[in-house]
Amino acid sequence: MNDFIDLFDEFDRRILPHHLTDADILRLRQKAFALHLRAQGHADFAGPEDHFAYVAKGAVKLVAYLSGSREQIVAFGFPRELIHIPGSGPNGFSLIALEATELLAIPADGLLAASGKDSTLLRLAIEQTILALGRSRANSIMLGTHSARERLAGFLLAMFERGACHRASPETIRLPMSRAEISDSLGLTIETVSRQFSEMRNLGLIETTGRSIVTVRDWEGLAHAAGHMPAAA
Amino acid sequence: MNDFIDLFDEFDRRILPHHLTDADILRLRQKAFALHLRAQGHADFAGPEDHFAYVAKGAVKLVAYLSGSREQIVAFGFPRELIHIPGSGPNGFSLIALEATELLAIPADGLLAASGKDSTLLRLAIEQTILALGRSRANSIMLGTHSARERLAGFLLAMFERGACHRASPETIRLPMSRAEISDSLGLTIETVSRQFSEMRNLGLIETTGRSIVTVRDWEGLAHAAGHMPAAA
DNA sequence: CGATGTCTTGACCAAGTTCAAAGCGCGTGG
């Protein structure tokens, strides 16, 4: 279990540009705060302000709640990633841990305010937001044009690319999310996701062990099933 | 037909922060360029660089091309809006005019480079990118969880909100896009969109005149059809 | 006023959802 100092240090090394002045870093450190979430724990950032969150350990989902009992997972966050959390807008968003998670939260305008003369931090913020925008648009494309098979295959490939979770071999990952969470992110039902898993298993594309361990047996076939489109959720 | 000076001037008044220095504005002006597109004309921003485009007149769509003949409209742009165009990434994007359009294009890193000491322009860029991210995420939610009826009703309401095109009365707009473009943006087929129009007409929610003029007869019903249920637990 | 491309409508079909029940992994407690 890391404390704030370790977390911030890791964030500094992994994400922050290297040529920041000490003053910049200090200002930023004063705005940032650490969060330790248990599985299913949720972080609510009250107020209208956007936040960025650096995920150090674990995994999170960013969920939009809708009228009815419908919900849509808008993004996942994995270790070493920085994710953008919108402040209160037309839709309510919240950040929920899939498993025990350590993260560092930074109010967006903290990032702006902490930015010194050379505005390196601002550039970081833009860069990250544009990244998030790209992922979100890829997501829109996936939801608008892809079949269930393509969505799940693309999802699995994306999980591998993002190194979702510790893998014994490079062909194997442990998915930290349930079928319900996968289906919410792909705009499908649990049953359809499950059926797709079974069919892809029968086709020899993947193998599954227990509930959440997936091994790829045929990368080419999987990429083909995805429609050659590795999307990011 | 505006020339570059008029266009830039309008952009300055409508979008740029008011306290920019003359030097900032001058630097920006050197990076920006005007584009006049005919209906169906496309602007291709070669190279890996992102751009922003200020729409002065007309309307545009931002399209992602996919393997196969599938395409997905990722965003529309209407007058007074600033839209973000990603540089060449995994998917090819292009900006296409729905009708005769005048716009001002600004390379994203022009915005960054032109930014002076107080980095006001950087803040503008962030703000706009975050806005685009919000719209894109709303789009994901729509595509992931809404039925055809809800999508079209929501689309129409959004068009009214954004003042898509000159309206005779506040109940009436002229949609500048074809059914095919509507369906591509909603992740549906032309036929489904057409059927939904007919059904909503039969339900007395809307009236249509010619191909593209829509008059709302029942705002509440339309909002309800869009799934904007206000008091839903 | 006629040609052309867009839009509408219908019949049929397939993908995905819903509802229901059985199977199985995983944590708990004996």
Place this chain on the structure above:
DNA sequence: CCACGCGCTTTGAACTTGGTCAAGACATCG
């Protein structure tokens, strides 16, 4: 350490929505 039971997952069958194919209607433009 194994048995138990809960809850997640899988599977099945009926159904619904939206997609596909095809033909006819209608605006809009020359």
